[in-house]
Amino acid sequence: MDPTVLLWLCVGLAAFVVLPWYGLERGYLDLRWITRGWPVAGPGASGLFAGLERPWLFPHLIFLLMPLTLWGREKSDPLFSKLLLIAGIGGLTWFLLQGFSIGLNGWRWGWLEQLFGPMEQRQFGMGYGALFTAAAFLFFLTQGLAARGAVNGDVFVVSSIGFVVAVVGIFVFFPILKMFASGLEAEDRSYSLSLFLAKFADPKIWSLACLTGGTRCGVAWNSLFLAIMVGVFSALLGLVFALVVTRTSFRFGKWLRALTLLPIITPPFVIGLAIILMFGLSGIVNATIAEAFGTQPTRWIYGFNGVFIAQLLAFTPIAFLVLIGVVEGVSPSMEEAAQTLRANPWHTFWTVSLPLMRPGLANAFLLGFIESMADFGNPLVLGGNFDVLSTEIFFAIVGAQNDSGRAAVLAIVLLFFTLLAFYLQRFWLGRKSYTTLTGKGDSGHHPLLPRWVRVTLYTIAGAWTAFTLVVYFIIIYGSFIEVWGLKNNLTFKHYISSFGIAWTEHGLHFRGAAWDSFWTTLQISAISAPLTAAIGLITAYLLVRQRFAGRNAFEFATMLSFAVPGTVIGVSYIIAFNVPPIELTGTGLILILSFIFRNMPVGVRAGIASMSQLDKSLDEASLTLGANSWQTFRKIILPLLRPAILAALVYSFVRSMTAISAVIFLVSARYDMATSYIIGKVENNEYGIAIAYSTVLIFVMFAAIGLFQLLVGRRQLGRRFDQSRTNWAAGG
Numbered sequence: 139m140d141p142t143v144l145l146w147l148c149v150g151l152a153a154f155v156v157l158p159w160y161g162l163e164r165g166y167l168d169l170r171w172i173t174r175g176w177p178v179a180g181p182g183a184s185g186l187f188a189g190l191e192r193p194w195l196f197p198h199l200i201f202l203l204m205p206l207t208l209w210g211r212e213k214s215d216p217l218f219s220k221l222l223l224i225a226g227i228g229g230l231t232w233f234l235l236q237g238f239s240i241g242l243n244g245w246r247w248g249w250l251e252q253l254f255g256p257m258e259q260r261q262f263g264m265g266y267g268a269l270f271t272a273a274a275f276l277f278f279l280t281q282g283l284a285a286r287g288a289v290n291g292d293v294f295v296v297s298s299i300g301f302v303v304a305v306v307g308i309f310v311f312f313p314i315l316k317m318f319a320s321g322l323e324a325e326d327r328s329y330s331l332s333l334f335l336a337k338f339a340d341p342k343i344w345s346l347a348c349l350t351g352g353t354r355c356g357v358a359w360n361s362l363f364l365a366i367m368v369g370v371f372s373a374l375l376g377l378v379f380a381l382v383v384t385r386t387s388f389r390f391g392k393w394l395r396a397l398t399l400l401p402i403i404t405p406p407f408v409i410g411l412a413i414i415l416m417f418g419l420s421g422i423v424n425a426t427i428a429e430a431f432g433t434q435p436t437r438w439i440y441g442f443n444g445v446f447i448a449q450l451l452a453f454t455p456i457a458f459l460v461l462i463g464v465v466e467g468v469s470p471s472m473e474e475a476a477q478t479l480r481a482n483p484w485h486t487f488w489t490v491s492l493p494l495m496r497p498g499l500a501n502a503f504l505l506g507f508i509e510s511m512a513d514f515g516n517p518l519v520l521g522g523n524f525d526v527l528s529t530e531i532f533f534a535i536v537g538a539q540n541d542s543g544r545a546a547v548l549a550i551v552l553l554f555f556t557l558l559a560f561y562l563q564r565f566w567l568g569r570k571s572y573t574t575l576t577g578k579g580d581s582g583h584h585p586l587l588p589r590w591v592r593v594t595l596y597t598i599a600g601a602w603t604a605f606t607l608v609v610y611f612i613i614i615y616g617s618f619i620e621v622w623g624l625k626n627n628l629t630f631k632h633y634i635s636s637f638g639i640a641w642t643e644h645g646l647h648f649r650g651a652a653w654d655s656f657w658t659t660l661q662i663s664a665i666s667a668p669l670t671a672a673i674g675l676i677t678a679y680l681l682v683r684q685r686f687a688g689r690n691a692f693e694f695a696t697m698l699s700f701a702v703p704g705t706v707i708g709v710s711y712i713i714a715f716n717v718p719p720i721e722l723t724g725t726g727l728i729l730i731l732s733f734i735f736r737n738m739p740v741g742v743r744a745g746i747a748s749m750s751q752l753d754k755s756l757d758e759a760s761l762t763l764g765a766n767s768w769q770t771f772r773k774i775i776l777p778l779l780r781p782a783i784l785a786a787l788v789y790s791f792v793r794s795m796t797a798i799s800a801v802i803f804l805v806s807a808r809y810d811m812a813t814s815y816i817i818g819k820v821e822n823n824e825y826g827i828a829i830a831y832s833t834v835l836i837f838v839m840f841a842a843i844g845l846f847q848l849l850v851g852r853r854q855l856g857r858r859f860d861q862s863r864t865n866w867a868a869g870g
Contacts, residue, residue, distance in 0.1 A: 140213060142293060143205055143222065150202045150274025157267035159195065161186040162868055166266065166727055185267050192259055194236045201229035205278060221286035226279025228431035237264065237719030263721025270402075289686050294768040299686065302677050302696070304709055308720075309735045310699045318546045320713055334791040337547045342525075354523065357438050358551050361511055361527040364442065365555070368449045368803030375450070375602060376457025376502050377495070380465040382599045385487075385585075386592045396840070397603055400610055402455040403792045403839035404716035405813055405832040407820060409448050410519030412612040413439060422612075440522030448516040451606065453509045457502035459789060460744050463781025464498030473585055483588045497750045500563045501743040507559050508697070508739070511552055514704055514799035527552045532705040532799070542709075543859055549706050553698070560694060617830040632830035652815060652831055659812040660838070662726055663794035666733040671786035674741020675735065675779060679771055681742070682749040683757060696742050699735045704799025707732055712803055724806040732804060733794040748773070748782040787846045792839050 155177075162168040162181055176182025189195035204225035212219050239246055244257035251257070264272075280300035284293045341356065348355035383391040401409060416423045417439040428435045439447075451746040468491050476486040514528045521529060527548050534545040586592070618628045636652035662703040677696050681689065699707065715722040722728035740774055751814045752775065776783070805814045812835060819828040 140208075140218075140281070141280070143208065146274045146277045146281070147202070147205050150271050152271030153267045153274065154185040154199055154202060156184055157270065157276065158182045158265040159188045159267040160262040161265035161721060166725070171265070185271065192261065194240065197232050198229060201225050201232065202274065203270070204228075213285050219282045220433070221279050222282030222285060226275050226282055229275035230279065231273065233268075233275060237261075237268075241718045261386070261718055263718045264533055264647075268719075269460060276300055289684060292767050294766065294771070295680065295684055295686075298676050298680055299684075299692070302673065302680065303692070305673070306695050306698075306735070309731050310695065313403075313707070313714035314549075314698075314702065316714040317542070317549070317706060317710035320542050322543065322546070334543060334547065337541075337544050338550070340544075340547075342530075343548070343551060354525070357525045357527050357530050357548070360442075360524055360557075361552070362555055364445060364526060365510040365559075367446060367452060368510035369503040369559075372453045372457045372506035373451055373461075373499050373502040375454040375598070376459075376461045377465075377499065378595055378598050378602075379454075379458045380461040381587065382595050383462065384465050385587045386595060387586060388596075390562075394599070394603070400455075400606055400836070401451040401453075402789070403796065403836055403843070404452070404610075404613070405796045405798075405816055407515050407519055407798075407817070408613055408829065408832045409451055409609065410444070410516050411615070411820075411825070411829070412450055412609045413444060413520065415612050415616065417444070418610070437522070440520060441524040444520035444522070444523060445517050445526075448520055449510050449513055451609065452513075452516065453506045454602075456505050456509060456789065459785040460502045460505060460740075460747055461495070461498045461787065463744070463748045464495055464751065466781065467748060468494045470585070477585065483585060484591060486585065487587060487591070493742060494751075496567060498747045500567050501747045502560055504563050505743055508556055509556060512702065512704065512799075528705065528799070535709050545709070546705065549702060553702070556697070557694065560697060563607045613829055613836075614833055617826060617833045619826060621826065632826040633834070636827055636831050637834060652812075652827075655810045655812050655815040656834075658726070658809055659795055662729050662733070662809070662811070663791050666730045666737075666794050667787050667791035669730070670734045670737045670790035671741050671783055674738045674786050675745045675776070675782065676771075677738070678744045678745025678749055678782070679775060682746055683754070683775075693742075697739045699739065704770070704797060704801075705803070706734065707736055708800035708803030711800070723804075724808070726809045728804050729801070729809060729811070732800050733790065733797065734801065736797070737790040738792050740789045744782040744785040744789075745779060748779050752778055784846060788843050791842055791846070795835060795839055 139450060158171045158176060158181065160181065160183075171180075171182030173182075177184040178187050182406075185195050189199075202225070208218055208221055213219075228756070239250060240257065240259075242260050242262070244260055245254070246253040262779075268767040271318055276453060277297060279294065280297040283300075284291050284296040289295045289299070319329075322329045322331070322334050324333060334355065343356045343358050345354070345356040346359065348359075379394065382388050383394055388394065413793075415421055418424060419435045419437060421439075424435045424439075427433070472490055472494070473486050476490045481489070512528055512531060513526075517524070517526045517529045518532070531545045531548045531552075532542050534548065587595070617632060618630070619625075620627050620629045620631070635650065637650040638648075639658075640647045642651050680686075681693050681696075686692075702710075711728055712723055714720070715728060722731070756774050757770050760774050761767075765773070796813060798817065801811045801813050805811050814832065816828045816831050819825075819831070
């Protein structure tokens with residue numbers, strides 16, 4: 139028997155016979171089932187023994203045993219693929235049917251009760267046994283597809299596609315569909331399309347009154363305009379910083395890299411609060427200008443201006459993280475060829491280097507566009523009368539409206555804009571090749587840009603860096619102020635009350651009120667970051683290196699979660715995972731999963747941008763020498779994707795540490811997160827504690843980023859340093 143099939147057969151049988159089929163109330167980390175009748179009875183009963191009371195579980199065993207009939211058969215045998223497909227499809231179909239048909243109160247739908255009669259038994263959310271049994275069925279299916287020649291019969295590729303499709307379907311599409319379905323429900327629990335269409339045509343969404351003398355445009359146009367502006371300017375600023383680090387003689391590149399990361403590691407509301415303290419009615423800058431010129435302070439910062447500045451501060455680092463690997467990856471040999479043909483430095487950059495950076499620029503714009511569309515915190519603090527889709531969705535769900543149907547309509551509008559941006563990006567890139575790393579000898583070093591270009595880059599980067607430093611000075615300074623605006627004396631009491639430590643007779647005691655949420659946040663972020671990077675980069679590998687049916691739909695599906703505001707993700711997760719067959723509400727796992735699939739697109743886009751520069755001859759050479767796809771991916775592709783790996787790790791970790799829009803719906807008393815704690819303090823007007831906690835998180839995330847850099851390392855491209863480049867650039 140094929141070793142992989144045998145492995146999953148053993149996993150499936152062990153899961154059904156030994157592991158608990160149902161989960162406990164505390165989730166998958168609750169191991170009390172070991173002492174509560176495992177595996178024969180009680181909460182720890184396996185599928186085999188639970189099936190004695192719930193006979194609908196036994197068909198799973200039949201499908202699990204089917205692959206045993208393949209013993210001694212070769213993969214080339216037609217029966218091999220047919221039986222695996224029957225076992226996989228049949229097992230998954232029965233698993234889903236029984237899981238969604240039978241719930242906590244018996245039959246989930248009335249027509250089933252009328253058909254089969256009332257049911258006395260009930261069913262809880264799935265546990266380890268059900269989870270690994272379903273995984274076995276999934277990989278029986280992928281093994282069968284590979285045996286039939288799907289994607290050239292490559293088991294690793296087919297299994298990876300099956301795994302990504304399954305997890306994206308469960309944790310992205312299923313919650314959103316449940317959310318939309320609940321939004322179509324009328325008060326009598328029937329579905330009403332006319333009610334849905336009436337909400338879609340709401341003038342508050344599509345009004346263009348601002349263009350005809352009115353005061354406001356619809357939230358759809360506000361969001362679209364803001365997202366385009368943020369996407370364009372964040373990509374351009376990200377390119378400026380990437381060029382300063384890689385194409386100038388700037389000696390403090392490492393410090394500049396660190397400074398560009400500051401906004402992305404800042405908890406929500408803090409940048410907005412600092413901007414208000416600077417430019418609000420009583421802000422330092424606004425008050426100083428008003429006093430100097432004898433004018434009245436204005437509210438110019440509230441609305442589009444403030445949200446645009448805050449989002450640009452927050453999302454430019456994302457563009458930088460995506461672009462730095464792409465800019466570094468442009469082959470110097472192409473630039474040297476242009477130099478040999480007597481092109482000057484500017485012409486070389488404009489006609490050779492910049493076109494090869496188009497994948498990075500396109501991906502940076504797309505990420506900035508989507509981030510702006512989905513941003514919730516900055517518009518909430520600084521939006522004023524400038525309404526956007528994300529905040530409207532929030533207020534539709536949790537506000538006085540309590541209208542999930544309106545929230546669903548707004549989410550559909552947001553997804554439409556994201557889909558449009560996605561296809562416009564693909565159209566701009568076209569089918570051109572942007573390969574620059576071929577695995578062949580590539581000596582040389584990137585030439586310096588012309589002097590006037592370097593001066594321009596230094597000016598822009600310097601001004602933006604100075605502005606960023608001022609914002610963060612306000613943040614840090616504010617953490618030491620006792621009560622901002624009333625008692626401006628300096629004090630450490632905010633840090634002591636939040637993170638106080640004392641020695642007692644029992645040892646070290648973390649007595650600060652913020653420690654519980656801090657450790658929980660650190661643990662969940664550390665778990666979710668590598669999982670996010672792994673799934674994102676495997677997905678990028680499949681999209682760039684493989685050709686299969688439905689590839690475009692597959693790519694869009696992986697980006698879908700990034701387009702949906704965190705508020706919708708949070709509410710949809712509660713709706714979808716609050717009842718069987720998947721019960722996750724109130725557990726730490728629901729937070730981890732929301733972070734993984736919310737942040738996965740960054741790993742995907744960073745991986746695509748970097749992998750587009752790797753010549754496929756690298757893969758072909760590895761396969762020719764006898765390596766399989768998994769070995770090629772692990773030993774050839776991954777080492778060259780270190781910038782993308784670092785980008786995915788850093789982004790997913792810091793966004794998990796600083797996320798708020800989904801977190802406020804998913805936290806529980808047992809799993810409280812730092813951002814929900816901070817918002818609680820902001821709501822109580824305890825700004826000092828909120829800013830102090832945020833400052834601690836910033837330094838913790840700086841340390842974590844340094845650790846990720848050490849663990850991942852740098853990509854070695856085997857290029858020599860050529861001092862003559864300086865003379866050539868200076869001569870231009």
